[in-house]
Amino acid sequence: MEIIIVKDLVMRFGSFTANDRLTFSVAKGEIFGFLGANGAGKTTTMKVLCGLLKPTSGSVVVAGYDVALHPEKVKRNIxxxxxxxxxxxxxxxxxxxxxxxxxxxLGRAEIGKRTDAMLERLELTQVRKRLVKTLSLGWKQKLAFSVATLHRPSIVFLDEPTSGVDPVTRRRFWELIYEAAENDITVFVTTHYMDEAEYCDRVSIMNRGQIIALDTPQRLKQAHGVESINELFVRMVR
Amino acid sequence: MTLVRKEFLQIFRNRIMLPLLFVVPTVMLLILVNAATMEMRDRKVLICDNDLSPTSRRICGAISASTFFDAGRVAFSAHEAIASIEKGESDVALIIHKGLENDLMSQQPAAVQLIVNAVNSQQAQLSYAYMTQLINRAVGDILLENAAPAPQESIRTSVSFWYNPTLNYRFFMLPGILTILITVIGTVLSAMNVVREKETGTIEQINVTPVGKFAFIASKLLPFWLIGLVELALGLALGRLFYNVPMEGSITLIFGMSATYLTGLLGLGLFVSTFAQTMQQATFINFFFLLICILMSGIFTSTDNMPAWGKALNTINPVYYFIDIMRCIMLKGATFVDLTPQFRAICIFAAASVSLSVLNYRKRN
Incomplete structure (x- = not known):
């Protein structure tokens, strides 16, 4: 089942075209890696999908609702x-x-229950009463992710969720992503770490507002005869 | 409700905000009400009495008896008097020419010369007016005692100052300072609060949630609305305690009016925050508007003396209406019926600013 369906999405800011006729879809429960160079238009696309930006043209359906028509209904599910x-x-x-x-x-009792379970899982129970600004970046990221999935949305959008932390912390973060996917939450993630791209079910590579590659990491590597997504990325985006 | 609680938590955790909210108003009321005074007292008077007659002595006596004037200085020539004004040693110089008594008694037109330092024109005019009054009185009395008809002053005016019988300048200033306080808090803090969320990026997080536009706006405005009313209560209490400012009208009416006015201010602040991207921008925009509105409002200067275009501008100045409301209720004991036009004005202001900000606020960015 397709949970995100994007057809001919165009997003223009004045004369600048950030997204040029994007067409792709994401299946339910999938971990979808959304790659691209800085300024390729990833964040813009994500904002459109979340209902933060109204697309210039094209149709975008997220969790069964047209983003342009019912952004608030989309927001309830993401x-x-x-x-x-x-x-x-x-x-x-x-x-x-x-x-x-x-x-x-969510009701107060339900929030309490989910909070306890979440903090237990994240091993954050002992810092529950601390101000968020006193936490380390890695903890903040894990917390932000868990808050974003607290209401058990059908899709979670992650915009460079692991920027600026060490490989071990990143690995732990990805464990959370897998956990979410197992619970049937679709994960839509942008990243600049190509090792993370390898963890995705499917990846797309974006360049200058267009998607120039989209498939499983395995097949992409085979098709282009490269060892890693990193190599592929460098070759395609250059 | 949770959102409102969140705002309160954040306000009270902010180390700069809290003192700003309660210490600054106190200091403002204690210092400004006293300092921003135009009360005239102890104007330095120099007297150059060339007549040295009983009449001139009488005049001098009347002047030194007045609390407005400090008549310690003496000069022996007009020249000396002018020099003293130029050096700033005296504000007013009264020069009595030789022969004043003679002229008066022989029913000739008599004259004295008054030189006033008019750098501060308001004080100069007041000095002139008081001085003239004092001299005329003294002369009138002398003429009366000598059974001569008092020539100039045929009608005596008896003055009584209503609503502020002792002409206590603080009674006039306190409602004004209170208005400024509420105005600044309402506009600046509400604007800052939303813009701060823009700067930290939390507003984006809020925008991807299904939270209703009205719930969000209400959660932003309600805390400052309550804080504004608490500040008003604090200000009124301080005014009572330190200055014994009267409260002729009803407290309920003051709070009712303020609640309406605050709604408008908060709407205005929110409106500013919908287009300001950083706190710096918001501060400048607010600063610009508030400065004009406050200086035009009649807090220091009477709006009756403004040119016609100034008065016309003031019809859209909410601060002008509210200062009027505050002064009328506190000093005159005005009732709701008396203030209907002003109330209507601030209602329009509140409705306009709130709807503008709601319309302009987008959950999309």
């Missing part, structure tokens, strides 16, 4: 973690969870 870390720095871990849980209409 989670989003931006590259700019965006939990409230001056609130504690549990306060942040409470705020977002309430926004998604």
């Amino acid at each position: 989670g989003y973690m931006s590259q700019k870390f965006s939990l409230n720095d001056d609130l504690t871990v549990t306060e942040n969870i409470l705020v977002y849980g309430t926004i998604y209409g």
Whole structure:
């Protein structure tokens, strides 16, 4: 089943075309890697998919709703973690969870239950009363991801979720992503780390507003006769 | 409700915000109300009495008896008097020419010369007016005692100052300073709050959630609305405690009016925050608007003296209406009926600014 269907998406800012007739779809439960050089238009696409930007033309259906017509219905069914870390720095871990849980209409008891379970899993229980700004970046990222999936959305959008942390922390973060995928949450992720791209079910590579490659990492490598996605990326985007 | 709680938590955790909210108003009220005074007191008067007659002595006596004037200086020539004004040693110089008494008694037109330092024109005019009044009185009394008809002053005006009988300048300033306080808090803080979320990026996170536009806006405005009213209460209490400012009207009416006015201010702040991208921009925009609105509002200067275009401009100045409301309620004991036009004005202001900001606020960016 396709949970994201994008057809001829065009996004223009004045005379600049950020997304030029994109067409792709993502299946339910898939981990979809959305690669591209800086400025290729990834973040723009993601914002359109999340209902933050209204597309110039084309049709975008996310979780069964047209983004242009029902952005609020789309928002109910997605989670989003931006590259700019965006939990409230001056609130504690549990306060942040409470705020977002309430926004998604979860009851207080339910939020409490999910918070306990989540903090247990993330091993963050001992810092639950600490202000978020005192946490390390790796912890903040894990927390942000868990908050984004707290309401069990059908899709979670991750915009460079692991930028700026060490390989071990990144590996741990990806364990969370796999966990989410096992729970039937579709993961749509952008990244600049090509080793992470290898973990995805399928990847697309974007360049100058267009998708220039889209398939499983395995088949892409075979088709282009390269050893790694890294090599492929460098070859295609240059 | 959780969102409102979140805002409160963030406001009270902010180390700069909290003192800003409660210490600054206190200091402002204690310092500004006293310092921003135009009360005239102890104007330095120099008297150059060339007549040295009982009449001239009488005039000098009347002047030194007045609390407005400090008549310690003496000069022996007009020349000396002018020099003293130029050096800034005295503000007013009264020069009595030789022969004043003679002229008066022989019913000739009599004259004295008054030189006033008019760098501050308002004080100069007041000095002139008081001085003239004092001299005329003294002369009138002398003429009366000598059974001569008092020539100039045929009608005596008796003045009583209503609503502020002791002409206490603080009574006039306190409502004004309170207005500024509420205005600044309402606009600046609400604008800053939203823009801060833009800067930290949390607004984007909020925008991808299904949170309703109205719930979000309400959660941003409600805390500052409450804080504004608490500040008002604090200000009124301080005014009572330190200055004994009267409260002729109803407290409920003041709070009702302020609640409406605050709604408008918060809407304005939010409106600014919809197009400002950084706190710096928001500060400048607010600064610009508030400065004009406050200086035009009649807090220091009477709006009656403004040119016609200034008065016309003031019809869209919310601060102008609110200062009027505050002064009328506190000093005159105005009731709701008296203030209907002003109330209507701030209602329009509130409705306009809130709807503008709601319309302009987009969850898309």
